[in-house]
Amino acid sequence: MSKPKVGIYWCASCGGCEEAIVDLNEDILRVVGAVDIVFWPVALDFKKEDVEHMQDRELAVGFVNGAIRTSEQAEMARLMRRKSAVLIAFGSCSHMGGIPGLANLNDAKTIFDRVYHQAPSVVNTEGVVPQAQTKVPEGDLTLPSFWDTVKTLDQIVDVDYYLPGCPPPVKLITEALGAILEGKLPAKGAVLAPDISLCNECPRKDSKPDEFSIKEFKRPHEIDIDPQKCLLDQGLLCMGPSTRSGCGAACVSGNMPCTGCIGPTSRVRDFGAKALSAIASSLDYRDEKDILSHIEKIVDPVGSFYRYSLPWSMLHRRASDFDKKGALK
Amino acid sequence: MSDSSMTNNSFEPRIVAFFCNWCTYTAADLAGTSRMTYAPNARVVRLMCSGRLDPQFVLAALREGADGVLIGGCHPGDCHYQEGNYKALRRYKLLKMLLRKMGIDDKRVRLEWISASEGDRVQAVMNEIVEDIRKLGPLHLESWKYQGNLAAAQELSDAIKGVAYV
Numbered sequence: 001m002s003k004p005k006v007g008i009y010w011c012a013s014c015g016g017c018e019e020a021i022v023d024l025n026e027d028i029l030r031v032v033g034a035v036d037i038v039f040w041p042v043a044l045d046f047k048k049e050d051v052e053h054m055q056d057r058e059l060a061v062g063f064v065n066g067a068i069r070t071s072e073q074a075e076m077a078r079l080m081r082r083k084s085a086v087l088i089a090f091g092s093c094s095h096m097g098g099i100p101g102l103a104n105l106n107d108a109k110t111i112f113d114r115v116y117h118q119a120p121s122v123v124n125t126e127g128v129v130p131q132a133q134t135k136v137p138e139g140d141l142t143l144p145s146f147w148d149t150v151k152t153l154d155q156i157v158d159v160d161y162y163l164p165g166c167p168p169p170v171k172l173i174t175e176a177l178g179a180i181l182e183g184k185l186p187a188k189g190a191v192l193a194p195d196i197s198l199c200n201e202c203p204r205k206d207s208k209p210d211e212f213s214i215k216e217f218k219r220p221h222e223i224d225i226d227p228q229k230c231l232l233d234q235g236l237l238c239m240g241p242s243t244r245s246g247c248g249a250a251c252v253s254g255n256m257p258c259t260g261c262i263g264p265t266s267r268v269r270d271f272g273a274k275a276l277s278a279i280a281s282s283l284d285y286r287d288e289k290d291i292l293s294h295i296e297k298i299v300d301p302v303g304s305f306y307r308y309s310l311p312w313s314m315l316h317r318r319a320s321d322f323d324k325k326g327a328l329k
Numbered sequence: 330m331s332d333s334s335m336t337n338n339s340f341e342p343r344i345v346a347f348f349c350n351w352c353t354y355t356a357a358d359l360a361g362t363s364r365m366t367y368a369p370n371a372r373v374v375r376l377m378c379s380g381r382l383d384p385q386f387v388l389a390a391l392r393e394g395a396d397g398v399l400i401g402g403c404h405p406g407d408c409h410y411q412e413g414n415y416k417a418l419r420r421y422k423l424l425k426m427l428l429r430k431m432g433i434d435d436k437r438v439r440l441e442w443i444s445a446s447e448g449d450r451v452q453a454v455m456n457e458i459v460e461d462i463r464k465l466g467p468l469h470l471e472s473w474k475y476q477g478n479l480a481a482a483q484e485l486s487d488a489i490k491g492v493a494y495v
Contacts, residue, residue, distance in 0.1 A: 105430075149471060272427070273384040280423040281416040286405065291422050301427045314388040318432035320469055 004060035007039035007051065008090075009080050011073035012100040012150065013066030017091040018042045020167035027174055034181050035060070048079070057085040061180055063163075065090040067100045067311065068151040072144035081157040086180070088192075092166040092261045094153035095191075096271070097311030099166070104310045104317035105302060107148040149317045150310075162191040166261035166308060169247045193246030195265050201245045202252055204230045212282030217297045220256060231257045232282065237304050242268065242275040261308050270314045272305035279305075342462035344371040345390040346399040346455075349379045351409040352444050353401025359448035367452040368459040371399060379403070379440075380413025384424045387438055392470060397437040397462040399454065404442040414442070434465055 010018065018040075024031065038059070039046045062084030068074050081087050092098040103111060116122065116129045134141045153159050163176050176192045179185050186192075199205060208230040218235040225231070231238040231252060239260035240252065251258050264271045285291045298304060306313055348354040354375045360367070376382060379402025387398045400421065402414040418440065425435040439458055443450045 268385070270385045270388055273388050273424075276423050276427060277384050277420050280419040283419050285419070286415045288418065288422070291419050295419075295423045295426060298423070298426075301423065302430045305427065314385070314392040315431050315433070315470065317471055319471075321432055321434040321437075321465065323432065 003034060003036045005038045005054075005058060006035045006061050006063070007059045007080060007084065008037065008042075008063045009039065009065075009076055010042060011064060011066030011077065011094065011153075012069045013091065013093045013098070015042065016167040017065035017093075020091075020165075020170065020173060023170050024173060027170075031177055048076070051079055051083055054083050056082050059084040061086045061088060063088050063090040064094050064153055065167075067093040067097050068153060068156050069100060069103070069147050069149075070144040071147075074151075074156050077153060077156050086160045086185070087153075087157065088161045088163055088176070089153040089159045090163045091168055092164060092263070092308040094159075095162045095164050095312070096263050096309035097150055097152050098308050101150045101152075101309070101311040102303060102307070103150050106318070108146050109148075112146075152311050155311070160188050161185065164191055164193055164244065164262040165247060169250065171248065172246050191244070191263065191266065193244050193262055196245050197265060198240040198243045198245045198247070198249060198252075198258055198262075202230075202240055202249045204228060204252065207233065209233055213284035214282050215284055217283075217294060219299075225255050227255050232279075237279060237298065239275050239305075241278045242271060259307050260305075263309060263312075271309040272302070272313055275305045276301070340463060340467055342370050342396040342459050342467075343394060344397045344399055344455075344458060344462065345395040346371040346373045346401065347376050347379070347382050347386060348373055348401040349381075349403060349409075349413075350375055350377050352403035352407065353379075353441070353451070355445035356401075356443045356447045357451045359445065360451045361448075363448050365448055365452045367455040370459045371455055378408065378410050378413035379417035380408070380410060380415075382417055382420070384420055387424060391433070391437070391468060396465070396468045397439070397458055399458050400438070400440045401443050401451075401454075402440070404444055407442075407444065433468065436461055436465060437468060 008018070008021070022028070037044060039051050059080075062080040064077060064080050064087065066073070068077055089095045093100055097104070112129055116124055117127070130143055132143055132145045161176075163172060165172060172193055179192070199208060202208070207228060212232060214232070214235050216235050217237065220236060223234065225236070226234060232240065236257040238252070238257035240258040242264055243258050243260045244262045244265050246262055249258075260271060260275060264274055268274045280295070283291065283294055285294060302310065311317070348357055354373070357373060379400060382400055387400075390398050400417065402417050403409065405414060408414040421438070421440045425438060428435045428438060439454075441450070441454050443454065
């Protein structure tokens with residue numbers, strides 16, 4: 001009997017997710033013993049045509065990492081969906097938009113102006129900017145179109161499961177592969193991680209106060225971080241209370257606050273709003289002026305609360321209220 | 330909210346109001362029984378306390394078609410649950426900061442302390458927020474999920490822009 005086939009593809013991502021698969025170490029031998037990896041552009045020489053020639057749903061499992069921000073990525077996402085019996089969004093970017101999703105604070109024009117004209121290290125005297133279509137004597141050359149808005153995988157195609165994290169922790173990958181091989185996957189749409197807050201597995205749990213009363217917000221480089229004490233109680237923006245567990249509190253164990261890469265539990269629809277709620281209510285002030293002077297120390301609220309989930313958020317991208325008046329800031 | 334906010338080119342703002350049970354909702358009741366008239370644009374949702382207002386509710390209202398959100402709670406020191414309105418105030422201030430960064434005029438979201446006896450204040454605030462938001466115009470949020478044919482939608486938007494890249 002032939003082994004089940006698996007395909008892995010990447011869209012707008014950094015390659016860290018592929019690294020996480022390699023981080024399975026010896027376990028990867030068990031995986032390739034059980035399945036055939038028939039498509040993985042980062043590691044193996046198979047082409048798009050090989051996938052196109054497959055039967056629909058021929059891949060037992062398709063993993064797609066990375067957000068969707070070009071027409072080519074959307075096309076590949078649709079191809080992977082068609083050829084996979086089970087499609088899994090692998091990593092924060094395909095799950096919630098991830099770091100590339102923060103580009104939704106801008107649009108394609110602003111990004112291109114910055115990258116090809118304004119960035120201090122750029123020398124582009126001829127003003128060359130990539131075009132979707134370029135006429136050359138031999139014919140038309142084309143490139144994929146670059147969208148204004150970054151999308152999550154499930155905003156483009158139907159997704160069966162989500163393997164969260166930036167990148168997904170090896171433990172979660174191993175558990176998910178085990179569940180797939182044993183046919184013990186949960187109901188469709190599930191996030192393959194424990195459905196409980198990170199604080200629950202935090203090694204600093206015992207120092208978490210019943211009621212927070214944060215006097216001042218701090219940034220990690222501004223203080224000598226106590227390696228034992230609850231990070232939120234030290235005034236650091238730790239996303240632990242609103243983040244799902246499953247990573248073994250890796251960042252917190254490294255003496256850095258959680259940034260929320262795994263996303264929220266199933267009871268939360270908008271990660272940033274929930275994180276904002278938890279952090280704001282923990283502040284110890286009642287007077288409007290005091291509150292304002294302290295929250296203003298949060299220098300990048302969107303980047304802090306929606307670091308991995310802007311495209312997945314209810315607002316999805318920057319709105320246009322200020323654009324009309326030309327005061328884009 | 331399936332009804333259109335644009336009728337015959339005149340814009341009628343849609344407001345979602347979250348009022349606390351003990352003060353502002355009672356004040357709205359008083360305004361009603363006192364036969365006070367005010368702009369009918371708000372859909373009022375009663376919460377037990379303004380401290381129950383999850384910022385997700387505000388974003389969900391905006392996402393589902395509201396042009397503005399009004400939050401009503403007890404005056405500082407008067408919260409039925411001691412602390413709820415202070416928590417609401419802190420969340421509200423941070424949410425406003427976030428909304429500005431997300432390109433949404435923060436005048437669309439407003440918090441007011443209105444006690445149970447201030448029916449006239451409900452009347453005044455309702456009229457004010459409707460006028461403020463009428464001036465701002467409708468809130469446009471890009472659709473979250475492509476409903477139809479993505480390729481066709483993208484081709485169309487590329488075609489409209491002329492050049493796909495810039």
